[in-house]
Amino acid sequence: MGRIGGGLLLAGSLLVAGVTLLSYMRDRDLPPPDSRPISLILCLPAVIVGVFLVLSRASVPGWLVNIAPGLAAVLICIPTVVDGRPGPLGPVLLTWTVVYSAYMLAIHVAWMTMGVVAASFAAAAFASRGVDGTDLWIAVTSAILVVFMLVIRLRSQSDRLSAQLIALARADPLTGLVNHRGFEEALGRAQVRHSRDGRPVSLLAIDIDRFKDVNDTWGHPAGDAVLQELAKLLAAYFRSGDVIARVGGEEFAVLISDCGVHEALRRAQGLLGRVREDSLTWDHRITVSIGVATVPDQVEDFDGLHRSADRALYRAKKAGRDGVVSANSGNLVTGSDEADAGRRNPLVR
Numbered sequence: 458m459g460r461i462g463g464g465l466l467l468a469g470s471l472l473v474a475g476v477t478l479l480s481y482m483r484d485r486d487l488p489p490p491d492s493r494p495i496s497l498i499l500c501l502p503a504v505i506v507g508v509f510l511v512l513s514r515a516s517v518p519g520w521l522v523n524i525a526p527g528l529a530a531v532l533i534c535i536p537t538v539v540d541g542r543p544g545p546l547g548p549v550l551l552t553w554t555v556v557y558s559a560y561m562l563a564i565h566v567a568w569m570t571m572g573v574v575a576a577s578f579a580a581a582a583f584a585s586r587g588v589d590g591t592d593l594w595i596a597v598t599s600a601i602l603v604v605f606m607l608v609i610r611l612r613s614q615s616d617r618l619s620a621q622l623i624a625l626a627r628a629d630p631l632t633g634l635v636n637h638r639g640f641e642e643a644l645g646r647a648q649v650r651h652s653r654d655g656r657p658v659s660l661l662a663i664d665i666d667r668f669k670d671v672n673d674t675w676g677h678p679a680g681d682a683v684l685q686e687l688a689k690l691l692a693a694y695f696r697s698g699d700v701i702a703r704v705g706g707e708e709f710a711v712l713i714s715d716c717g718v719h720e721a722l723r724r725a726q727g728l729l730g731r732v733r734e735d736s737l738t739w740d741h742r743i744t745v746s747i748g749v750a751t752v753p754d755q756v757e758d759f760d761g762l763h764r765s766a767d768r769a770l771y772r773a774k775k776a777g778r779d780g781v782v783s784a785n786s787g788n789l790v791t792g793s794d795e796a797d798a799g800r801r802n803p804l805v806r
């Protein structure tokens with residue numbers, strides 16, 4: 458935003474300086490209008506600010522970006538107010554100002570800038586000699602307002618489409634859950650919150666037991682149906698603020714904020730029973746294995762959180778499946794005896 462605004466300042470300043478110098482050459486035998494020296498003087502600070510914005514490597518202060526278009530509008534109108542002669546470049550440069558603010562700045566700031574532009578040009582129009590100030594102000598301000606509204610409309614459509622594309626890029630198309638990319642971003646946000654408030658964050662790594670057997674026996678459409686059913690179950694079981702993701706083929710992950718290891722284990726064990734019970738009504742019954750890791754109870758930082766949960770999940774699979782293993786324990790916590798009857802069928806495991 459700063460670089461684009463600086464580029465517009467430089468372009469406008471060079472345009473004004475060039476037209477002013479050409480008018481000097483064309484009218485050198487006539488007395489110069491009072492506004493031409495003022496125009497050249499005003500170009501100097503505009504060039505300095507423009508160069509600063511374009512070349513600055515540091516972040517430009519937000520307040521400077523917000524007020525710059527309004528200040529530019531005031532500078533554009535000063536020569537006309539002083540000289541009383543409306544210049545041809547005024548409406549053009551004011552249009553640049555409102556287009557920049559409408560597309561780059563917050564909507565309320567853009568409308569404030571539009572108000573400054575209208576007020577500044579009103580002063581210039583009514584100070585102009587030889588023209589009807591009211592007609593001039595209405596004609597130019599109306600044209601600029603139409604351009605402003607069109608840009609606002611296009612920006613709104615662009616923002617909506619961008620939001621949809623971002624959502625699609627972070628969603629798994631089969632289950633509608635967050636995909637691996639979106640989950641990594643959620644981990645980053647959780648890390649920032651944890652560093653700020655120090656509250657525990659738990660991660661559940663979930664894998665469908667012997668999912669390959671489902672695909673090999675009944676085909677991939679059956680496997681896709683199982684994935685969709687499990688995704689619905691996870692979305693219903695966990696809180697709306699928990700991040701639920703499909704991070705692999707039959708691998709899921711749940712990120713739970715403000716949740717210690719004991720609460721995470723309780724939820725994981727509850728999920729085991731919920732999957733056993735609900736999958737009885739599905740076309741193919743399943744069980745899951747779960748690995749649990751918690752920051753800071755079990756893992757010191759977020760760099761090892763996902764890795765620790767995956768290792769715990771691997772131990773759960775190796776210990777017999779259909780159970781939960783915590784990152785700081787190798788013991789498999791299983792569910793009720795109802796699962797034991799289901800283990801006679803290998804597809805259940």
